[in-house]
Amino acid sequence: MSRNVIVGLDGSPESRAAAEWAAREAKLRGLPLRLVHVWEPVPEPMAQAPLLGAETQAHWSERIPRETAEGLRLRHPGVHVEMEQISGRPMDALAEAAKDAELLVLGSRGLSGIGGFLVGSVGMAVIAHTETPVVLVRAGEQAADEHEADPAGIPSAATAYRPVVLGLDTGHPDDAVIAFAFEEAARRGTALRVVHGWNLPPYFAYGLPADPELNAELGRQEAAALAGVLRPWRQKYPEIEVVEVSRCGSPANHVIDASREASLVVVGRRTRRSPIGAHIGPVTHAVLHHATAPVAVVAHD
Known part of the structure; x- marks a missing residue:
C-alpha cells in the first residue's frame, strides 16, 4: 500500500x-x-x-x-x-x-x-x-496560526513558518523523535527549537541552602549534554537553524511555554506493548492537554 x-x-x-x-x-x-x-x-x-x-x-x-x-x-x-x-x-x-x-x-x-x-x-x-x-x-x-506575523502584526500564510519545537530528554534521546522534528523543520524551512527541562538533585528538597555556583555548574552540564545529543544532527541538517534551550524546572511547562510561538510541537512516547498500564508518559500527557500548537507524538522503543 x-x-x-x-x-x-x-x-x-x-x-x-x-x-x-x-x-x-x-x-x-x-x-x-x-x-x-x-x-x-x-x-x-x-x-x-x-x-x-x-x-x-x-x-x-x-x-x-x-x-x-x-x-x-x-x-x-x-x-x-x-x-x-x-x-x-x-x-x-x-x-x-x-x-x-x-x-x-x-x-x-x-x-x-x-x-x-x-x-x-x-x-x-x-x-x-x-x-x-x-x-x-x-x-x-488555521493555516495562519503556523506562521509568523507580517509587518502589520498579523499572522499570515504568506509569511515564514514559526519554529518547530522539540521536547527532548537528554537522558533517553531517541533517533526517531529527533529525526521527525528535524524533518518537519526542514519541510517548513524554519528553525528547530529544542527544549530540555531538568530538575535539581533530590537532596535540594531537604532544605539545604542554595548554592549558586553548584546551580550554575549543573546548568552548564545539562546544556553540554543537550549540545552533545544534537551535534550529529546539526551536521546532518546544516541548513536548519537549531536553538538549544536548557532550563531548570518542569520539562512539560517549558515545552508548553515554547508552544505559544511554534508551528508544531514534537514529543516522544515510549512504546509499551502490554495491553494494560499507562502508555503515555507524564510530560507528553501534559503537553497534549496544554500546548497551544498542534502536537506530534512519536512512538519509540
Missing part, C-alpha cells in the same frame, strides 16, 4: 480543522491524503428510533466525508484526496488504518477560554496503541 497521511473524520469542528492541517501536511510531504470516517454501529433498538433512522445514518456515513473531501480538493488542488468508510470502534479502526500511513492526524477540542486541548478517550487510546506518529490539532486551528 502506498504511503499517505490519514485523518480521522467525524464531522466535528475539531476533525475539520484536523483535515485542513492534514491536507497542508500532505502537500509538504508530497503524499496523498486519506480521509477515514469510522461509523460505530448503533444497537438495533436505538437504530430504529426516529432520530437515528436511515436518513441520519446516511448523512453521517456518506454526506459528511464526501463534502469534506470535495472541499479539501477545492482548497488544496495539489493534494490527492481519498476517502474511506470503516465500521467498528473508532479507536481500533483508526489504529489499524494508521499502520500503513506516515502520519495520523486527529482533532481535539480546544479548552474554552484558555489555550490547550481537550483530548478525548479515542484520541488518547489511539496515541497509546499505535506506533505511527500521531498529530493532535485543535478546533479552530
Whole structure:
C-alpha cells in the first residue's frame, strides 16, 4: 500500500480543522491524503428510533466525508484526496488504518477560554496503541496560526513558518523523535527549537541552602549534554537553524511555554506493548492537554 497521511473524520469542528492541517501536511510531504470516517454501529433498538433512522445514518456515513473531501480538493488542488468508510470502534479502526500511513492526524477540542486541548478517550487510546506518529490539532486551528506575523502584526500564510519545537530528554534521546522534528523543520524551512527541562538533585528538597555556583555548574552540564545529543544532527541538517534551550524546572511547562510561538510541537512516547498500564508518559500527557500548537507524538522503543 502506498504511503499517505490519514485523518480521522467525524464531522466535528475539531476533525475539520484536523483535515485542513492534514491536507497542508500532505502537500509538504508530497503524499496523498486519506480521509477515514469510522461509523460505530448503533444497537438495533436505538437504530430504529426516529432520530437515528436511515436518513441520519446516511448523512453521517456518506454526506459528511464526501463534502469534506470535495472541499479539501477545492482548497488544496495539489493534494490527492481519498476517502474511506470503516465500521467498528473508532479507536481500533483508526489504529489499524494508521499502520500503513506516515502520519495520523486527529482533532481535539480546544479548552474554552484558555489555550490547550481537550483530548478525548479515542484520541488518547489511539496515541497509546499505535506506533505511527500521531498529530493532535485543535478546533479552530488555521493555516495562519503556523506562521509568523507580517509587518502589520498579523499572522499570515504568506509569511515564514514559526519554529518547530522539540521536547527532548537528554537522558533517553531517541533517533526517531529527533529525526521527525528535524524533518518537519526542514519541510517548513524554519528553525528547530529544542527544549530540555531538568530538575535539581533530590537532596535540594531537604532544605539545604542554595548554592549558586553548584546551580550554575549543573546548568552548564545539562546544556553540554543537550549540545552533545544534537551535534550529529546539526551536521546532518546544516541548513536548519537549531536553538538549544536548557532550563531548570518542569520539562512539560517549558515545552508548553515554547508552544505559544511554534508551528508544531514534537514529543516522544515510549512504546509499551502490554495491553494494560499507562502508555503515555507524564510530560507528553501534559503537553497534549496544554500546548497551544498542534502536537506530534512519536512512538519509540
